[in-house]
Structures are given as C-alpha cells and as structure tokens.
Amino acid sequence: MPIRNKRASWMRVQVARAQRLRLVRLRRSHSSHLLAATKAQLDMSGMQRQSVGTARRRGPRVGAHRSRHLLWFTLPAVLLYGTIYLIPTISGGVYAFTDWDGLSTPHFTGLANFSKIFTLSQGREAIENTIKLAVVTVVIGNVLALLLALALNTRIRTRNALRTICLLPALLSTLLAAYLWQFIFTPDGTLNRLLSTAGLGGLARPWLGDPATALWAVAVVIVWQSIGLTTTIYLAGLQAIPPELNEAMQVDGAPALARTRYLTVPLLAPSITVNVLLGTIGGLTTFGQVFAMTGGGPGYASETVATLIYKQITVTGRMGFAASASLTLAAFIFAIILLQWHYLRRRETAMA
Amino acid sequence: MMRRRNASLLLLEMVLWALAATFLFPIYLLLVTSLKTPHEMAFSPLSLPLHPAWSNYLVVWTGEGGAGGTSLAASFLNSVMLTVVPVVGLIVFGAMAGYGIARAASRLSGGVMTVFTVGIVLPFQLGLIPLFTAAREAGLTDNILTLAVVYLGILMPLGVILYTGFIRALPISLEEAATVDGAGPLRVFFSIVLPQLKPVTATLVILAALAIWNDIFLPVIFLGGSEQTTLPIAIYQYKNQYTADYQIIFAGIVISSVPIIALFFALQKFFVSGLNVYQQN
Numbered sequence: 001m002p003i004r005n006k007r008a009s010w011m012r013v014q015v016a017r018a019q020r021l022r023l024v025r026l027r028r029s030h031s032s033h034l035l036a037a038t039k040a041q042l043d044m045s046g047m048q049r050q051s052v053g054t055a056r057r058r059g060p061r062v063g064a065h066r067s068r069h070l071l072w073f074t075l076p077a078v079l080l081y082g083t084i085y086l087i088p089t090i091s092g093g094v095y096a097f098t099d100w101d102g103l104s105t106p107h108f109t110g111l112a113n114f115s116k117i118f119t120l121s122q123g124r125e126a127i128e129n130t131i132k133l134a135v136v137t138v139v140i141g142n143v144l145a146l147l148l149a150l151a152l153n154t155r156i157r158t159r160n161a162l163r164t165i166c167l168l169p170a171l172l173s174t175l176l177a178a179y180l181w182q183f184i185f186t187p188d189g190t191l192n193r194l195l196s197t198a199g200l201g202g203l204a205r206p207w208l209g210d211p212a213t214a215l216w217a218v219a220v221v222i223v224w225q226s227i228g229l230t231t232t233i234y235l236a237g238l239q240a241i242p243p244e245l246n247e248a249m250q251v252d253g254a255p256a257l258a259r260t261r262y263l264t265v266p267l268l269a270p271s272i273t274v275n276v277l278l279g280t281i282g283g284l285t286t287f288g289q290v291f292a293m294t295g296g297g298p299g300y301a302s303e304t305v306a307t308l309i310y311k312q313i314t315v316t317g318r319m320g321f322a323a324s325a326s327l328t329l330a331a332f333i334f335a336i337i338l339l340q341w342h343y344l345r346r347r348e349t350a351m352a
Numbered sequence: 353m354m355r356r357r358n359a360s361l362l363l364l365e366m367v368l369w370a371l372a373a374t375f376l377f378p379i380y381l382l383l384v385t386s387l388k389t390p391h392e393m394a395f396s397p398l399s400l401p402l403h404p405a406w407s408n409y410l411v412v413w414t415g416e417g418g419a420g421g422t423s424l425a426a427s428f429l430n431s432v433m434l435t436v437v438p439v440v441g442l443i444v445f446g447a448m449a450g451y452g453i454a455r456a457a458s459r460l461s462g463g464v465m466t467v468f469t470v471g472i473v474l475p476f477q478l479g480l481i482p483l484f485t486a487a488r489e490a491g492l493t494d495n496i497l498t499l500a501v502v503y504l505g506i507l508m509p510l511g512v513i514l515y516t517g518f519i520r521a522l523p524i525s526l527e528e529a530a531t532v533d534g535a536g537p538l539r540v541f542f543s544i545v546l547p548q549l550k551p552v553t554a555t556l557v558i559l560a561a562l563a564i565w566n567d568i569f570l571p572v573i574f575l576g577g578s579e580q581t582t583l584p585i586a587i588y589q590y591k592n593q594y595t596a597d598y599q600i601i602f603a604g605i606v607i608s609s610v611p612i613i614a615l616f617f618a619l620q621k622f623f624v625s626g627l628n629v630y631q632q633n
Contacts, residue, residue: 069537070451070452070455070456070537071452071453071456071458071460071461071464072452073448073449073451073452073456073537073541074448074449074452074453074461074464074512076444076445076448076449077445077446077448077449077468077508077511077512078449078464078467080441080445080501080504080505080508081467081468081471081505081508081509081512083505084479084483084501084502084504084505084506084508085471085476085479085505085506085508085509086467086471086479087479088478088479088480088481088482088483088486089474089476089478089479090479091479091482092478092479092480092481092482093478095481095482096478102481102485102488151364151368152368154361154364155361156361156362156364156365156368157365158365158369162368162369162372164620165372165375165376166375167616168376168379168613169375169378169379170562171562171566171609171612171613171616172566172605172609173565173566173567173568173583173584173608173609174566174568175566175568175584175587175588176566176584176587176605176608176609177378179587179591179601179602179605180378180381180382180602180605181378183381183385183598183602184378184381190381190397190398193397193398224375224378285477287568287569288568288569291568292568292588306477306569309477310569310572310573313480313481313484313573314572314573314576319481319485322481323478323481323482326477326478326480326481327478329477329478330474330477330478333474334474
C-alpha cells in the first residue's frame with residue numbers, strides 16, 4: 001500500500017510537470033497531436049531548443065522514475081515463460097531422480113535412471129548416434145555453408161535468386177522433408193533407380209533399412225534443410241565486414257585466397273559462433289527426421305536421445321526415465337555450449 | 353584484367369547453378385510426383401507429368417476418394433489458429449518485455465534478460481514432461497488453444513531477445529519527448545515504440561511461424577490421437593495408413609508448405625537485417 005501511494009504521488013508530480021511543460025510548448029506550437037508534437041521537437045528553432053534544454057535537465061529524474069515502472073512491462077512475458085518453461089523445467093529436473101510413471105506417486109530412486117541410460121543398449125546407442133549426428137552435421141554443414149556464402153557474396157548477377165533457393169528447404173516441415181527423402185532412399189526409390197541407370201546398381205541398398213547407412217541418410221536430410229539458414233547467417237556476417245579492409249589488402253597485393261583466410265574468416269568469428277551453437281543444439285535435439293524416416297531403426301541404429309524421450313513418454317510412460325534422459329541431454333548441451341562459447345569467444349577476441 | 357574477372361565470375365555462377373539444380377532436385381521430385389497417377393509414377397518417375405493428376409490435390413484436401421477421411425481442410429484451419437495466436441502474443445508480450453528490459457535502467461533488467469537467455473540455451477524437452485502431465489490432469493490436452501499457449505511460453509525467449517536488442521538500438525529521444533508531453537508508459541509504448549518495431553517483428557514472425565507451422569514434436573504429444581490435427585500431423589496420420597500413396601502424400605506436402613513459403617517471401621526483405629540483431633546478442 002505505501003508503495004502504491006508513493007507511486008501515485010510520483011505520478012502526480014510527473015503529470016503536473018508534464019502539463020507545465022506542455023503548456024509552455026503549446027504556446028509555441030499549435031499542434032496538440034502527440035506525434036506531431038514530438039516530431040516538431042526534433043526539428044525546432046532556437047527558442048524551442050531552449051525549452052528542451054530544461055526538459056533534458058529534468059531528464060534524469062524523469063528517467064529514473066520511469067525505469068522502475070518500465071520493468072512491469074516484462075511481467076506478462078515473465079509469467080508465461082515462467083509457468084510454461086521455467087517451472088516445468090525445474091520440476092522435470094526433480095522427476096529425473098524418481099520412478100514416476102505420470103500417474104502414481106513418484107518414488108525417489110536416486111541416480112538409478114541415469115545409470116540405466118548408460119547401461120541400456122538403447123540409451124547407449126541413442127547417445128552415441130546423437131553425438132555423431134551433431135558433429136557430422138555441424139562440421140559438414142558449416143564448411144559447405146561458409147563456401148556457399150563466400151561464393152554468394154561476390155558480384156554474380158543471380159546471387160539473390162541463388163540465396164533464396166538456398167533457403168527453400170528450410171521452409172519445409174522436418175517431417176515433410178523427411179517423407180520426401182524417404183521416397184528417395186527407399187529400396188525401390190529414386191536414388192537406387194538413378195544408381196542402376198548409371199550402371200552403379202551394385203551400390204544400391206535399402207539406405208534407411210541398413211544399419212550402416214540409416215544414420216547418415218538422416219544426416220543428409222539435416223544438412224539439406226539447415227544449410228540455407230547457416231548460409232544466410234554467414235552472408236549477414238559477411239555483409240557486416242567493411243569492404244575497405246578487403247580493398248586495402250588487395251592494394252597490398254594479397255591474393256584472394258589469403259584475403260579470405262586471414263581477413264574474412266577471422267572477422268566472421270561471431271557468425272561462426274552463432275552457427276556452430278545453433279547447429280549443435282539442433283543436431284543434439286534431432287527428432288523429426290528420425291521419427292519420420294526410420295523411427296530410430298533398424299534396431300536402434302538411428303535412435304537419438306529425442307526419439308528415445310518421445311518413446312518413453314508416449315509408449316512406455318516411464319516419465320522419470322524420460323526426464324532423466326532429458327536432463328542428461330540438457331546438461332550435455334549446456335556443457336558443450338559453455339565450452340564452445342569459451343573457446344570461440346576467445347578466438348573472436350584474439351582475432352578481431 | 354576486368355574481362356578475366358568477369359569470366360571467372362560467370363564460371364562461378366554456372367557452377368553455383370549446377371549445384372542449385374542438384375540441391376533442388378528433391379523439390380522437383382516433390383512437385384512432379386504430386387501430379388502423377390500411380391501408373392505414371394511406376395513407369396516414368398522422374399519425368400514431368402504428361403497428364404497432370406490435379407485430383408491428387410483434391411483427394412488430400414477434401415479427404416474423399418479413398419483417402420480414409422483425412423482431410424487437410426480441417427487441419428489447415430487448426431494450423432492457422434495454432435500459428436496466429438502465439439505469434440500475436442509473442443509480438444505484444446515480447447515487445448513489451450523487450451521495451452521494459454531495454455529502457456529500464458535498473459539492475460534487475462540485466463537479471464531478467466539473463467533468465468530469458470537461459471531459455472534459448474536449455475532444451476525444452478525437460479520441462480515438457482511435467483507440463484504435459486499437468487495439462488493432462490487438468491484435461492487441457494487435445495486442445496489447440498493449450499498448445500498455442502505452450503508455444504507462446506516456449507518461444508518467448510526468442511521474442512524477448514530479438515526485441516530487446518532492437519529497442520536498445522533505437523534512439524530514445526522520441527519516447528522522452530512523448531513522456532514530456534504527458535504520455536504515460538503504456539501510451540508511449542503503443543503509439544511511439546511499437547510502430548518502430550516493424551523490421552524486427554517481421555523477423556520474429558518468420559522464425560516463430562516457421563517453428564510452429566512445421567513442428568511435429570509438440571503436436572504429437574499434446575494432440576496425440578485426437579481429432580484435432582495440424583497439417584503435418586494430418587499428413588503423418590495419412591502416411592501411417594497409406595504408406596505407398598506418395599503422390600497423395602506429396603500433394604499434401606505441397607499444400608501445407610505453400611502458406612508458410614508465401615509468408616516467408618512476403619517478409620523476406622526484413623529477414624537478414626533482423627538476423628544481424630539476433631547475432632549481436
């Protein structure tokens with residue numbers, strides 16, 4: 001209640017002050033419309049500039065008063081984010097140490113769930129596959145995207161069309177893109193037909209049904225879909241590099257390759273950080289492609305942690321186990337992000 | 353010198369278009385297959401359709417003619433609702449929060465920002481299980497609106513971070529002038545700040561709408577086997593029933609992808625500049 005009164009009195013003071021100032025200004029300008037008045041304030045005569053001078057001097061107090069109230073603007077976002085994201089995440093962390101099945105009272109089981117993840121062959125394979133997928137898609141995706149971005153940052157005429165083409169697959173749902181590629185990868189699908197037409201029928205195989213290739217088929221789809229956004233982020237980073245630097249090196253006689261290696265790529269470090277982080281998070285949480293194309297099979301050859309979690313929630317109902325798998329994934333992602341952040345940031349500052 | 357440069361650029365351009373053709377081959381396959389009869393699919397799978405079978409689109413849209421009752425028309429509306437509600441919420445609440453964080457000089461605002469940044473980093477799967485069981489106990493699952501609110505909460509960090517970065521870069525003088533003129537904080541926000549946020553809003557709309565429109569993880573969990581489906585889920589259910597009907601499935605994929613692609617092209621020019629704001633944070 002006292003806070004309320006205090007606020008109300010602040011309000012009154014501010015309103016009175018604003019009204020005084022407004023009266024002064026109204027005498028000079030006939031416009032009473034808010035926007036017109038503010039615009040007028042921006043391009044005003046010497047006389048009026050003086051009146052702003054007084055407003056500026058009062059500024060800090062007005063600002064200090066306003067700042068306290070402005071934080072209330074974050075309230076709806078904080079409430080929504082808190083109830084839907086933060087609180088469930090915290091309680092999920094607690095359930096990870098229980099045998100909760102989603103219905104009955106959970107019992108505390110300590111680290112049993114976690115050791116189960118690493119002893120079950122399904123869990124072990126899921127973790128192994130998830131790491132493999134993340135590493136391969138991030139490395140291949142970023143190298144290709146960087147080359148593409150460099151090529152698209154030249155003065156070729158159709159660069160805008162090519163940039164748009166790059167992004168097209170990113171607009172498809174992962175599920176639907178996966179169906180499209182499933183059609184290509186099935187035993188009598190497009191890829192095997194093309195191979196036999198080219199006389200390479202010996203290479204044909206059930207790409208998604210073969211434990212040796214299923215995971216890599218998934219990786220192809222991930223790179224195909226993600227390369228557009230990765231390239232776009234690199235292009236945005238390239239456009240932020242001042243052209244004078246490149247020109248200066250050119251004048252000094254540095255060949256194009258050296259300019260790229262010693263100027264462009266180091267200056268792209270912030271974009272590399274963003275892309276590697278986004279790619280790692282995306283790769284470690286791969287779900288849609290596996291869910292649609294292989295269902296984690298054959299066996300557990302393409303199971304990922306996310307599909308494992310999904311199966312535990314919907315099929316077996318082992319919520320505690322699923323929570324511990326989620327927590328493991330979250331901790332792992334967090335650790336990797338901290339590591340990459342530390343390492344890449346250091347490179348950024350070292351090179352910039 | 354100049355001519356050699358142009359020649360190498362032309363060569364680069366040709367190489368890039370060759371790459372683009374390979375890259376787009378699956379999309380070509382998608383389009384031609386969606387217009388083929390089963391007969392044509394078997395005998396000339398790669399060619400352009402001789403007699404375009406537009407009926408594939410009709411079948412998947414209406415759910416008649418052997419499609420097992422799965423109609424995209426109903427799920428289309430669901431998808432639109434499910435995307436529009438959280439995106440509008442993200443714009444209003446995200447911009448408000450961004451304004452609060454960017455303009456409040458209090459020490460707390462840095463803390464609030466950190467809390468939202470944590471949300472970008474942490475995968476939401478961990479919170480998903482308690483959230484889902486709580487919603488199930490309250491009888492709120494199988495409901496499009498519940499899922500819309502879930503998206504709103506999950507995507508809030510993205511919105512807040514984008515808006516905070518953008519508003520920080522805006523000149524404060526307009527807001528100060530309006531305050532001096534007697535406008536309250538709400539008035540300043542809605543008539544001064546909000547109209548300036550169009551570019552970053554376009555970026556947010558693209559990123560959030562893409563994420564929601566194309567998502568399957570949350571719909572399969574929250575909508576489960578209910579009558580309420582989104583476009584990808586309707587296609588998923590159809591695919592489970594008729595595995596080999598690729599021409600129908602592909603027609604469905606085209607239908608469900610066209611709206612989001614159109615939205616992307618409508619807002620594309622803002623996209624790259626908005627991404628830069630995101631990177632700087």
